[in-house]
Amino acid sequence: MIDNKQFRFDNGFVGIDDVINISESNIVTYLNENDEYLNFIQRGADFILQIVSEGTPVYGINTGYGDSCNVVIPEHLVFKLPRNLYTYHGCGLGQFLSNSQVRAVMVVRLASLCKGFSGIRPLLLRQIIAFLNEGIAPLIPSEGSVGASGDLTPLSYLAAALCGEREVIYKHQRMDAQYALRLSCLAPLQLQPKEALALMNGTSVMTALACEAYTRANYLKELTTRITSMASYALDGNANHFDAFLFTLKPHSGQENIASWIREDLVLPEKSNSGRIQDRYSIRCAPHIIGVLADALPWIKSHIENEINSVNDNPVIDGENQKVMHGGHFYGGHIAFAMDSLKNLIANLADMMDRQMALLVDTRYNNGLPANLSADSGPDAAVSHGLKALQISVSAWTAEALKLTMPASVFSRSTECHNQDKVSMGTIASRDCLRILQLTEQVAAGMLVAVYQGVSLRLQMPQHAPLHPRLHMMIDDLSKILVLVFEDRALQSELEDLLNAIRLRIWPLYSHHK
Numbered sequence: 001m002i003d004n005k006q007f008r009f010d011n012g013f014v015g016i017d018d019v020i021n022i023s024e025s026n027i028v029t030y031l032n033e034n035d036e037y038l039n040f041i042q043r044g045a046d047f048i049l050q051i052v053s054e055g056t057p058v059y060g061i062n063t064g065y066g067d068s069c070n071v072v073i074p075e076h077l078v079f080k081l082p083r084n085l086y087t088y089h090g091c092g093l094g095q096f097l098s099n100s101q102v103r104a105v106m107v108v109r110l111a112s113l114c115k116g117f118s119g120i121r122p123l124l125l126r127q128i129i130a131f132l133n134e135g136i137a138p139l140i141p142s143e144g145s146v147g148a149s150g151d152l153t154p155l156s157y158l159a160a161a162l163c164g165e166r167e168v169i170y171k172h173q174r175m176d177a178q179y180a181l182r183l184s185c186l187a188p189l190q191l192q193p194k195e196a197l198a199l200m201n202g203t204s205v206m207t208a209l210a211c212e213a214y215t216r217a218n219y220l221k222e223l224t225t226r227i228t229s230m231a232s233y234a235l236d237g238n239a240n241h242f243d244a245f246l247f248t249l250k251p252h253s254g255q256e257n258i259a260s261w262i263r264e265d266l267v268l269p270e271k272s273n274s275g276r277i278q279d280r281y282s283i284r285c286a287p288h289i290i291g292v293l294a295d296a297l298p299w300i301k302s303h304i305e306n307e308i309n310s311v312n313d314n315p316v317i318d319g320e321n322q323k324v325m326h327g328g329h330f331y332g333g334h335i336a337f338a339m340d341s342l343k344n345l346i347a348n349l350a351d352m353m354d355r356q357m358a359l360l361v362d363t364r365y366n367n368g369l370p371a372n373l374s375a376d377s378g379p380d381a382a383v384s385h386g387l388k389a390l391q392i393s394v395s396a397w398t399a400e401a402l403k404l405t406m407p408a409s410v411f412s413r414s415t416e417c418h419n420q421d422k423v424s425m426g427t428i429a430s431r432d433c434l435r436i437l438q439l440t441e442q443v444a445a446g447m448l449v450a451v452y453q454g455v456s457l458r459l460q461m462p463q464h465a466p467l468h469p470r471l472h473m474m475i476d477d478l479s480k481i482l483v484l485v486f487e488d489r490a491l492q493s494e495l496e497d498l499l500n501a502i503r504l505r506i507w508p509l510y511s512h513h514k
């Protein structure tokens with residue numbers, strides 16, 4: 001829980017909102033310095049040292065890693081081993097994670113390590129917390145994790161930076177980690193046995209990205225609902241499709257909720273079934289499309305929050321009872337399934353909006369609005385093409401989003417000499433999901449232009465239905481970014497502003513966002 005703009009790390013619950021709030025702001029974080037808690041953590045680390053001195057073989061402490069687990073590491077090399085782990089995993093490629101994504105990774109890794117079953121010292125936890133508070137963000141390439149054995153390669157960049165190696169972003173500059181540590185008066189860590197494995201052998205990259213995906217998806221749920229209300233109004237649609245009683249008869253609660261939001265945005269005609277009796281499915285079935293997302297989000301959230309609050313590490317160390325448990329908790333199957341599912345749900349929203357756009361711009365379906373929603377009715381109207389090209393862009397973004405919905409998890413392949421012979425691919429699923437979200441947000445930005453145009457033009461028609469104050473307000477909000485497209489003009493910068501507004505979740509919509 002964030003209290004007084006401060007966040008305390010210990011073995012308490014960490015929610016998606018906490019991850020997002022800390023990653024997007026500079027909330028001060030601190031470790032619970034209560035003796036009982038610190039002693040509990042320290043006992044795990046002491047137990048590791050006891051294992052080392054006794055010489056009993058324990059995986060990853062005095063053995064090689066992965067398939068090399070039968071290589072016994074002599075005592076004099078045991079302290080060298082952690083550095084080798086993060087060093088040989090320095091083979092990531094691809095775009096770097098963003099600053100806020102890296103911060104989310106650190107919060108999520110802390111949440112797991114703070115449970116106290118990883119055999120690490122409080123010092124290590126304090127170093128990650130210092131990185132968060134100082135604003136030091138390791139440069140983490142996003143590609144190279146199969147998501148079981150955790151996110152070994154991307155997390156190796158966190159482990160290395162904590163020890164003053166590789167590169168970080170600090171005060172908006174890319175620099176050697178060692179230099180950033182010096183500038184912020186932090187000493188580089190020297191990892192003890194098990195500590196590099198504890199940092200790297202977990203699902204924190206895919207889970208951090210999943211927190212972002214969940215948050216963006218939750219906002220899109222509301223935004224696509226509002227867009228549907230506006231599209232229905234612009235098309236002079238039948239608001240009775242969203243009748244309250246009708247929705248009690250098919251009681252998926254998320255779907256009912258979406259229908260109620262649309263209903264509250266529209267002024268329901270007294271006479272039901274006036275005008276066109278049935279709208280096309282992208283309008284009439286919008287609660288059934290967005291509702292699937294609304295009903296899935298709670299379980300997606302519970303998968304993500306279970307993962308955040310799990311010990312996703314191996315071996316698991318119970319310092320209290322002096323037990324080592326060898327298992328496979330680094331396997332990201334739940335996140336993989338949640339993100340593969342979310343990809344499908346979000347791409348369906350893009351598809352729905354693309355169809356709504358097709359209705360709005362086409363005089364065969366838009367109930368009297370001008371072709372391509374062009375507002376130009378002056379002497380030069382013939383040269384104005386309105387939103388013609390915008391529709392093409394929206395179709396392209398939609399197709400690209402749909403193309404990426406192939407589940408990542410079914411592409412599991414045996415790797416690392418068949419030790420990791422079944423893997424989750426959860427990190428790829430999370431990354432694909434974020435790309436689909438980006439494309440779908442672009443489609444939503446395009447649709448905001450279209451519904452702004454469509455509603456404004458409908459209001460200019462002599463006989464139009466009353467516009468509900470909520471939609472009036474949305475039109476007012478949009479008019480701060482958008483101007484009616486009259487003569488042809490390039491729309492890119494307005495689309496960028498809309499996209500920015502979506503990413504910042506600036507409209508409160510149906511619930512309050514930040």
Ligand SMILES: N[C@@H](Cc1ccc(O)cc1)C(=O)O
Nearest residue numbers: 065066149150152201314330
């Ligand atoms: N995750 C593996 C450990 C591992 C670590 C590093 C590797 O390079 C490979 C495997 C396990 O716990 O079994």
